[in-house]
Amino acid sequence: MAETQSSTAQGPWFLADHPALDFINTVAIVDGQPHDFWQTDEDVDAWLQQAGLATDGPAAHSEAGTLLQAARQLRDNIRDMVQQQKAGEAIDVRVLNAWLGEAISHMQLVTEQGTLQIRRIYPAQSAMQRLGRVAEQAASLLAQADFSRVRACEHPACNLWFYDRTKAHRRRWCSMALCGNRAKVARFRQGVKSEG
Numbered sequence: 001m002a003e004t005q006s007s008t009a010q011g012p013w014f015l016a017d018h019p020a021l022d023f024i025n026t027v028a029i030v031d032g033q034p035h036d037f038w039q040t041d042e043d044v045d046a047w048l049q050q051a052g053l054a055t056d057g058p059a060a061h062s063e064a065g066t067l068l069q070a071a072r073q074l075r076d077n078i079r080d081m082v083q084q085q086k087a088g089e090a091i092d093v094r095v096l097n098a099w100l101g102e103a104i105s106h107m108q109l110v111t112e113q114g115t116l117q118i119r120r121i122y123p124a125q126s127a128m129q130r131l132g133r134v135a136e137q138a139a140s141l142l143a144q145a146d147f148s149r150v151r152a153c154e155h156p157a158c159n160l161w162f163y164d165r166t167k168a169h170r171r172r173w174c175s176m177a178l179c180g181n182r183a184k185v186a187r188f189r190q191g192v193k194s195e196g
Contacts, residue, residue, distance in 0.1 A: 012037040012047060015175045018145070018163040019051050020138040024079040025160045025174075032157065041067040053133040055124035062127060070127035071134075074099060078138045082161060085147055096139055103132025155179035 012026040026037045026047060038044050044067050048054040059067075077095050084091050105122045112119075124130045141150070141163075149164040153174035160174035173179040 011050075013160075013175070013178070014050065015178075016160065016162040017165045018137070018141055018150075019053060020078055020134065020141040021082070021150070021161045021163055022051060023047075023134050023137070024075055024082065026075060027159070029157055029159050034159070036072075038068055038071060041065060044068055044071040047071075048130070048134075051134075053137070055122040055130050055133070057121075057123060059124040059130055067127045067130060070131055074131050074134060074138075078134075081138070081142055082150065085142055086150060086152075091142065096135060096142070099128060099131065099135035100139060102126065102128035103135055104129060105132070153179050 012022070012028070014022050016022045016025055027034055028037070029035070038047065041064060045054070045059075077099075081091050081096065103122070104125075105120050108119050108121045110117050110119050122129070122133055145163065149169060151162060151164055151171070152158075153160045153162065154172045155174075158174055158179050162171065162174050164171040
């Protein structure tokens with residue numbers, strides 16, 4: 001991310017067009033340094049809520065920092081696997097399968113707006129279970145996504161990933177507002193320097 005983003009870095013950005021990539025993008029470059037948007041369990045809970053990946057019901061009581069530590073571990077694992085898949089390298093599926101094994105869920109019949117719906121319920125008895133939906137999204141990305149469309153932002157001062165869902169499949173930046181415009185300004189300034 002840009003040097004100018006420390007004042008606007010309110011929280012992790014949801015710009016990757018895939019929840020598993022948004023999850024790994026919770027570490028971004030701010031002021032030229034890696035910045036982890038998660039500093040507490042509450043930060044992780046807030047992210048899960050924003051992403052629509054929170055578990056159902058109250059979370060089981062655990063020691064402070066347990067969810068944070070688990071989320072950071074899963075994030076590192078997913079980032080490594082995405083990078084390996086992108087590079088065409090073999091992935092050790094055992095790591096993610098351990099998380100998926102904890103992603104216990106069941107179907108429940110509910111009435112929403114007067115209509116019967118089937119909803120998948122995820123209990124939250126452990127930190128790993130609270131992150132189970134994220135692990136499922138990562139598995140889906142790794143197994144089913146067209147990895148030619150999974151890309152890292154091309155700006156040299158950015159470490160964010162995205163899934164290119166554009167019609168022409170030519171997306172280059174995590175966001176035009178964050179990195180695309182900065183690249184245009186840098187090219188313009190370079191052109192002005194070379195003319196002067």
